[in-house]
Amino acid sequence: MSAGSSRRSDHQFLCSICLDVFTDPVTVPCGHNFCKHCITEHWDTNGSSDCPLCKESFQRRPPLRVNTFIREMVAEFRCEAEQRSSSSSSSSSSEQQDAKPGEVPCDACTGTKLKALKSCLVCLASYCETHLKPHLTVSSLKRHQLAEPVENLEDRMCSKHFKPLELFCKTEQTCVCLLCSVVDHRTHEIVPLREEYEARQAELKKTEAEIKQMRQKRRLKIQEIKESAKISRDAAEGEKAEGVQVFVALREAVVRGLNEFVKEVEDKQETTEKQAEDFIRDLEEEISELKKRSCEVKQLSRSEDHLHLLRSFSSLNPAPPARDWTEVSVRPPPYEGTAARAVATLEETLGKKMKRLLAEAELRRVQRYAVDVTLNPRTAHDDLRLSDEGKRVQHKENRHLKQNIKTFYHDIFVLGNESFSSGRFYFQVEVKGNTYWALGLVKESVDRKGLIEMSSQDGCWILWLRKRKENKALAPPSDARSDPKKVGVFLDHQKGLISFYDVDAAALIRSFTGCRFPEKLYPIFSLYGDDSGSLSICPVNQTV
Incomplete structure (x- = not known):
């Protein structure tokens, strides 16, 4: 062992x-x-x-x-x-060592200084084992106070009374000897040096613990700042990517508009040149015919045979029909205003393009906060059927309604499992093919047994669609241009904002702003009147 x-x-x-x-x-x-x-x-x-x-x-x-x-x-x-x-x-x-640098040497040694074992606070000297023996054997020296070897022993003695500084004056915050406490500090609060030492040690440990805690807080703050910087860096990269995509699309639209403008001007010039070429060709043909007739006339006029001239004159080719070229001219096309019209068209195109691109960028931005939402079967109305994975709901009428404290009894709704009390969240639902549906967010204390007032004042931020034969309306009707096939729901808890998006059109359907959320919010869904249809919570695919 x-x-x-x-x-x-x-x-x-x-x-x-x-x-x-x-x-x-x-x-x-x-x-x-x-x-x-x-x-x-x-x-x-x-x-x-x-x-x-x-x-x-x-x-x-x-x-x-x-x-x-x-x-x-x-x-x-x-x-x-x-x-x-x-x-x-x-x-x-039995084997003493020489004093090394940093060690206290024996003051009594001559020549080579040996390492001191003790220091005498009375003699103000340090001694090796050999020179320490008198303090261990002589009765008068035994009363001297010995301590671990230290340098500068004079600093540990009272300069006035030449006594060890073994007391502490709390009044004047200084070290004193026994005589000082009786003569100069008799009315002051005096404690043993060791007692004050232990009190200061306790303070130092407390300070050390506080410093340790402060260091830990600062490490956490560094981590927090690094995380914030990373979030900012990622956001900057995403924003740059979005901006580059927008400006590249705008640049392409500008180039396309420029090409169309140049082509329009060139087409007009080409038409004008073709018209001029046609006129010149016709004129040259008429000149050729006239030249031919002129030769025939000149040749006949030189004939001296009377009979021949008379016979040939009657058979002379008739003059070709001459076109009146007086009013014929090539007029330059009206180029004035072409550039202005092209710029106006480009401006309109860019406006529509920019609106579309910004809408797509906004939708991609909110889709970054996508969360996984599932349906809570314990809250579902008995006329609703949920899929096993909790992602799809269908309407199946049930005449035997069951009472449950968490279940919707009157209105045909079902809540999501997830609740939101801070931060930003997004989820999207496929609604195409359904004639009557509703979805959105509601407060936790929503009435599940009575009628739900679908208004933001009552803590319900819901979008609904109800199609009829005579008309189609999306609530509020003025917010919809067409029936969406896929609806995105975005919540910014800090800003008090809830927005609904037409995902395929990358268009904002409507927003609730300035909202207050004193309670947790839950996703809510409803489907009615079509047993073949369904609402499906679908994954977010940022392909817009």
Whole structure:
């Protein structure tokens, strides 16, 4: 056993938190050992249960029991350490060492200074083992106060009475000797130096704990700032991507408008040039015919045969019909205003394009806050049938209604399982093909047994559609241009905002602003009058 003990490293018995020998050693699930007090304080400070060495995190704080085997090993280690200390003391008595730099030398040694073992607060000198013997054997010197070897012993003595500074004046906050307390500080509050030392030690430990807590808070603040910076960085990257997409689309629209403008001008010029070419061709053909007739006339006019001239004159080709070119001209097309009209058209196109792109960007922004919403069967009206995965609801009329404290009894509704009390959230529902549906958000205390007033004043922010033969209306009717196939619901709790989106059209249907949410909010859904239809909570796919 002793052989094994001699091979043991002292570090095996040190707690990695306090760096001291184990006190009540405990073992955490990952296998590492700590003082029970140290690991408990570490968990309380950090607010989470993990191993300070390997950083393994535990879902729940494990129960801590003292490891008796390690405790016995530590006790044996302490005994061995004390034996080594006493052995070291005895060996030093027989074999003294020279004073090294930083060690207190013996003041009585001449030549080579030996290491001092004690300092006398009366003699104001430090002594090695040999020169200390008189203070251990001579009766008059035995009364001198010995202390661990220290330098500058004069600083530890009263400069007025040459007595040890062993008292503390709390009134003047200074160290004094026994005579000072009687002569100069007799009316002051005097305490032993050790008592004040222990009080200051307690203050230092309290300050150290406060500093440790402040450091921990600042570490958490650093983590919080880093997380905020990361969120800001991600938001900036997303915003840049959205902006680039918008400006690229606008640039393409501008280029397309420019090309259309240039083509319009070039088409007009091409038409004008073609008209001029046609006129010139006709004129050149007439000139050719006239030239031919002129040759015939000239040749006949030179004939001296009377009979031939008369016979040939009657057979001479008639003059071709001559076109009146007086009013014919090539007029340049009216180019004035073409650029202005092109710019106006481009402006209108860009306005529509920008509105569409901004709407798509806004929808993509809110879709980043998508959450998984499922239906709560315990709240469903008996006429509603939910799918096993809690994502789809159908209307199936049931004549045997059951009473349940959480179930909707009068109005045909069902709530979602998830509640929202802070932050931002988004979910979307496929509603196409249904003639009567409703969805949105309601307060937790919504009346499940009576009629629900679907108004924001009553804590209900609901969008509904009811189709009839004579008309179609979406509440409020002025908010809808067509029946949406897929509706997105967005909540910004801090801003008091609830918005409904037509996902396929990337268009805002309506928004509730300036809302107050004193209670938790729950998703709410309704489907009525069509046994073949269904409402489906669908996943968010940012492809807009």
